[in-house]
Amino acid sequence: AQSVAQPEDQVNVAEGNPLTVKCTYSVSGNPYLFWYVQYPNRGLQFLLKYITGDNLVKGSYGFEAEFNKSQTSFHLKKPSALVSDSALYFCAVRDLIYNQGGKLIFGQGTELSVKP
């Protein structure tokens, strides 16, 4: 079965420093991986996805993620954190239904806190 793990419940970063939010996955076949962000009392917003191609994926708000097949990881990164980046971040993998896209399986989420 497909699964995603986010090993850190919380990540604390000072504003201006680089940030990394970790994600590892377990899938059969090629993974289709996603990152979503949730601001307080809001729905989830799409940040970026890896389907195929370049292992470094660029997304919204200056975020990027690095796909590493040998380490089965898809870590989210940003070179310089902003206070406004403070939010809950979810990594997810898309499962197959009828050989097409289907269920989105989420990690448990990582709370990112960026302090001034």
Next chain:
Amino acid sequence: NAGVTQTPKFQVLKTGQSMTLQCAQDMNHEYMSWYRQDPGMGLRLIHYSVGAGITDQGEVPNGYNVSRSTTEDFPLRLLSAAPSQTSVYFCASSYLIRGGGYTFGSGTRLTVV
């Protein structure tokens, strides 16, 4: 383009009451799903649908029913609410392609007392 619309945004129920959470999308997405979000547990899939007339259970379906009579609508029914169903509920939709991302509604915060 409204995206995914969920109603109501907030609801308080008494144990044993029933209610329907509404979800509608205007993007002609084949795939629709309901998740519940609880602290420390991420998002767990309740039910999903790959098209009108087709629904299936997710990870935590007990206590919930769904139907999909049109492409646009995917209501979630609680037949007899229990305190364990206190949660935030999200509806999401997407095209039925593996690389497709989801569009989420803004959520319904449900409290069962």
